[in-house]
Each structure stands twice: as C-alpha cells, then as structure tokens.
Amino acid sequence: MSNIREVAHAAGVSVATVSRALTSPEKVSEESLKKVHDAIQAVGYRPNLLARNFRAAKSFAVVVLVPDITNPFFSQVIQAIEDRAQQKGYAVLLGDTRETSKREQEYVNRVETRLADGVIQLRPQSMSASTQNIPWVNACGCEGTPGPSIRVDNIAATKAIVDYLISLGHERVGIISGLKDNPHTIDRLQGYKESLAAAGLVFEKELVAEGDFTMWSGQNAAKQFFQLTQMPSAICCMNDEMALGAIQTLKARGLRVPEDISVTGFDDINYAKYWDPALTTMAQPAEEIGKLAMDLLLRIIEGEDLSKTQMVLPTEFVIRRSTCPPPHPRS
Amino acid sequence: MSNIREVAHAAGVSVATVSRALTSPEKVSEESLKKVHDAIQAVGYRPNLLARNFRAAKSFAVVVLVPDITNPFFSQVIQAIEDRAQQKGYAVLLGDTRETSKREQEYVNRVETRLADGVIQLRPQSMSASTQNIPWVNACGCEGTPGPSIRVDNIAATKAIVDYLISLGHERVGIISGLKDNPHTIDRLQGYKESLAAAGLVFEKELVAEGDFTMWSGQNAAKQFFQLTQMPSAICCMNDEMALGAIQTLKARGLRVPEDISVTGFDDINYAKYWDPALTTMAQPAEEIGKLAMDLLLRIIEGEDLSKTQMVLPTEFVIRRSTCPPPHPRS
DNA sequence: TTAGCCATGTCCAACATTCGCGAAGTCGCA
DNA sequence: TGCGACTTCGCGAATGTTGGACATGGCTAA
Secondary structure (H helix, E strand, O other): OOOHHHHHHHHOOOHHHHHHHHHOHHHOOHHHHHHHHHHHHHHOOOOOHHHHHHHHOOOOEEEEEEOOOOOHHHHHHHHHHHHHHHHOOOEEEEEEOOOOHHHHHHHHHHHHOOOOOEEEEOOOOOOOHHHOOOOEEEEOOOOOOOOOEEEEOHHHHHHHHHHHHHHOOOOOEEEEEOOOOOHHHHHHHHHHHHHHHHOOOOOOHHHEEEOOOOHHHHHHHHHHHOOOOOOOOEEEEOOHHHHHHHHHHHHHOOOOOOOOOEEEOOEOOHHHHHOOOOOEEEEOOHHHHHHHHHHHHHHHHOOOOOOOOEEEEOOEEEOOOOOOOOOOOOO | OOOHHHHHHHHOOOHHHHHHHHHOHHHOOHHHHHHHHHHHHHHOOOOOHHHHHHHHOOOOEEEEEEOOOOOHHHHHHHHHHHHHHHHOOOEEEEEEOOOOHHHHHHHHHHHHOOOOOEEEEOOOOOOOHHHOOOOEEEEOOOOOOOOOEEEEOHHHHHHHHHHHHHHOOOOOEEEEEOOOOOHHHHHHHHHHHHHHHHHOOOOOHHHEEEOOOOHHHHHHHHHHHOOOOOOOOEEEEOOHHHHHHHHHHHHHOOOOOOOOOEEEOOEOOHHHHHOOOOOEEEEOOHHHHHHHHHHHHHHHHOOOOOOOOEEEEOOEEEOOOOOOOOOOOOO
C-alpha cells in the first residue's frame, strides 16, 4: 500500500523525480536513479496503474467477444490475440457472449464506461448502432460486414471445397449448414450454390441440413440425410465440429467414410487431423487472424482512421482421408 | 466525453447528488432523481468506471492463468468462471501462460499494480513466493497445493481407472503420463502404482511413456509401446487428448481399440464421446470447478480468511467403448 | 561575467468519482 | 412557537499519478 510519496521520502528526492525516474529515466541522473530504485526496493513500492490509467484516460485493455470459447477454432484465435496484446502491454478481457446480444451489450458498456479501449468481435453478426464511436474490429466475419474486418473469403473457400468434391465425381453433394440467418451460413451456402451452378448441377433444398456449428448438431443433421430416398455421396460441412459429428453418425450407421460417403469440414481445428478418418478441410489462418486483428485494433485506438480496412486472408485446402471418389461414379 | 459535472449542471443539482442518484438512489428525492435521469439522457453521460475503480481502489477484474486456452477442458472451466464473473460484475483477464513463469509473473504484476483484484490459477504448479499477499485460488490443482484450492482427487480417480482395467482382466497396463515433474503426473502416477500394488502386480518402468498432455505427445508415447517385447493390453492416459492421440496411432498401426488394446482418458472433454471408439474416461466437473473457484476468490477478495480452504470435488467414471477385457486373459 | 544547459525541486492543476460533514429545509408534536 | 428528528443536498477533501510552469543552483563555454 505504499505510494509514490513514500518512495520519494525514502529516497530523499521529490515526488516528481520518482515519477520521472519511472516514466522517462533519461531525464534523471544515474545517481538519483539508483537512489530511487533502492527506495522502491526498500518500501516495496508498486505503482498504482489504476491511477495511471485513470489519468491517461485509457485502460490498456481490450474486450474480445466470442460466441463460444470452447470452440477450438476460436480459442486458437484468442490465443494469438492474447499473445499480441501481452506484447503490447494490453490486457484481454474475455467476453463469452453465448450468442446473446444482452451479454454482448454488457461488454460494449465496458468500453463506453472506459474499462476497455476497444473490441475485437469474433463472430460474423454486425453489431447494433451503439458501436458507432468505439474502436472496433471484426475478425472471422463475412463479406459485407461494416467497419474494419479481418476475414477469409468464405464464398470462394466453400466453392473450392465443393469444386473439389465434384471433381472427384460426386454429383450429389449434401451440405450441413449453420443456423439459417447466420452470415457465415449465407456466404458459405452461396459458395456451394455457385459451385453446383458452375458444374451444371441443380441445387436441391433437401440436400441442405441445418445445424448450429456444434458436433451434436452435426450428428443430428447427418441423420436427416438417411431419410432421403437417395443419400448424397458427399457432405460438405460448414465447420469441422459438425463434420466430426456427422462422421460419427455416418460410421455408427454402418457407412464407411470416405469409401461410401465423403465428408469435408471447415477451419482445420487441431482434432481434424487426428480423427478417423483424418478430415479433409479448409484451413483458416487462426493465428494470423488473431494477430492482425489485435494490431489493427491498436492502430485504431491510437487514432488512425482505418474504418474501411478489410483484410481478406488466404485459406488453405487440406486434403486428408475423409474424401475420395464416390462408390459408383456414373461415368 | 461528458462527465458528472456536466450532468450536475444540466440537472441543476450538485455533483454529489448525481453521484448519489447513480449509486444509492434511495437517498435522493424522486424529484431530483428525475432531473438527474433526464440530464443524463440529455448529455449522453456514461459514468467513468475507471475513475470509480480508482477511487474504490479496486479494479473489479480477476486474472485467470491458464497453461493453454486451446485445451478444451480449460476452456470449459474458463467459460464457467467468466459466466460467474459476469454475474458478479467482474471482468475476466485472460492470461495464457504457455507454461512459462515469465508470463505468469507479468500477470501477477497486474494484481500488484492494482489492475486486477485476484488470480485464479488453472494449473497445478504452486506459485513463487510473490503470491503471498494477493488473493489467489488454485483450481484443477493437486494434493499439497498450498493455499485455497478447488480440485479433484487425482490419486483416487486414477486408481479407480486402473482398478477398472485390472478388473476387466488386464495385467499389463501401460500409462501415458505428463511431463515428469508436473504435479498432476506425480499424483496420477501414484494412483496408478497404488492400484497395481493393491492387485499384486509389479510396477514396470517400461510401461510408463512420457507425454505432455497434447494429442501429438499421445501419438508419440503410444509409438514407444511398440518397441517393447510385449505390448500392454491396456493404456491409461493422464488426459483425454493424449488418449485420443494414442488411439489414433494404435489404429494406424493396425490394432483394434478396444478388442486388441484398451485405452482410457481423463477429463471427459467434449470430443471424447464422439471419438471412434468413444472414450472411457474420468469426468471432471469443469463447470462446477470454475463456478466454485470464482465464488471462492470473490470471498477472499472481500476479505474473508479462507486461506486453508481445500475443496475436493467428486469425479465420475464414464465407461464408453474404448475399454473391454484383454484379448487373451490368462485365466 | 554571462548566457545557456542540466538535474532537480516546488507547486499546482487535472482526471471523475465518492464520502464525511454540516447546513438547510421539512415535519410532527408538545 | 420551539424543538428535535429526519430527509435532502451541497461543499470540500481525498484518492495516486502525471505533467506543465517556473525557480534554483551548479556547471561549462563563450
């Protein structure tokens, strides 16, 4: 509980000199510097950064909004964000929104009340009007997201996946989507449709099964396909977790993956390559996204006008063992 | 950028009255209350919580130290902590230590410099001496951890797992451990040894393969067993991720799990029940641990002396498909 | 000698809020 | 009317730090 005054007293110098010794040591003689440091040791002084931040009118903290921290893709991005923040002297306030706008709003309040300097939002939805004047970066978002964002090209990436399946000979490609109104769902579905169209295949509504990006929903969605008169020979899933869930169901019902049915994911989470079979998926550069989002946010906090910055990072298609040509190609 | 003075001016009352209207409205007449609220609306006032915290000499934030946020067990615990913190008006500062004490120290600094009110540490290692006077709770720790802690009985839980394997008829039970000096490794290894001793089996050093709690290390460790003259008929892994990695390797080398070799995990992460085969494992009550840890920390921050609190929560053994009797029981 | 520079000290303002104290006003009751 | 009890509110202090304005005294270079 010692403060700067006690240090000054113990060192036999003025408060100003102690402050200078800490914030701009080049202005202080070595002699005084030593006295101050000794005194700091002696009284066990730790500067009260709460007071410093208050005076600077900055909290040196940023909020990271994430829909679900237990999703390994998000936790990877967050790890990168935290790493960068730590380097720059910023703290990361974790905001697990559980997809509710109420919780999201509570974290936005933290910025408005000066407890945080900005927000990184790891979800596609664009925020309500209240975001107007606060430093804000959207990561892992979608095309058309207003404001600064770091993302991948979901449409092109999904199209590439489906193109690949079609190139293997699949003509009946199912898709497991996220919730209908989720922007990721919309973008990726468009990529799917574009791929079908380019190959001259017709889009069939019954080949779309809705999930919510969890393994559990992937299982459920996969079950729906069994009720069709004709199963798809390949299933493109909008994320890895649903793909893993789907594979589990398909295998449990006696199908072999990929010999009987191919499955693809999206994200390339750590578990994908250890799965049986190892998952063919579209890798997102999670670390890069996190790092760049943090850097971008810091520049915005510094006052740069980057409100129109849109960074689209490349994805990498990782072909593993969960895909192969269909069992009975028509040709 | 409006402050309380502008509100006071706009409302025609004193600054103190505005402050009271916000923090203890029952002390203010309805008339003044209305004037204040109208003024707040009019000038778009948001209280500066940084100033409030400064004056209260509290930051209303806690640091959560985690060795690796991408581990789904930890992220589950963190989710529970965050949930509780949010309810109580506290923020969670994420501290991913990557197992380095340097990073850990930087986060401890945050408490000493008043940027956080306390620490929840999600790793077994006990901290250096500097933790003396700061509110501190250890969650997911081990027996013998000094200070307040919430944990499970690792020794008994591991013993129960190995007891079960032995009861199935296994006489040669391998174990994949964490790093040798990790307290979890030490405790769980003790449980393993106790179980062997109780069954009259001898402990063989070659049946211990060292990993580091990652899937990758689980793969590696499993490979070591192939170099033995006689493979174990069951492998007890000290966490789920290593078990999943081990299963991957065993299957890749042509063994069937569990028919040829049984495998068990620890934690019961979400992926365990979707794996092929679904993993037999010891479930830890992740949510409960997080919730209780947060509650305990808050009480300590409030000033209660709970330095000797040790809560040991029950685990639940979940038997799934990765275990069965050995291929050629001796009897 | 003097101008200029450097390290330091002194003093005060500023940051936004809360709290203790006392003043002013209101009400009820004798 | 007088008095005490109570409510409501304003004033000023305090929180720990930084930074600017300015003075001081010692030093060097011109």
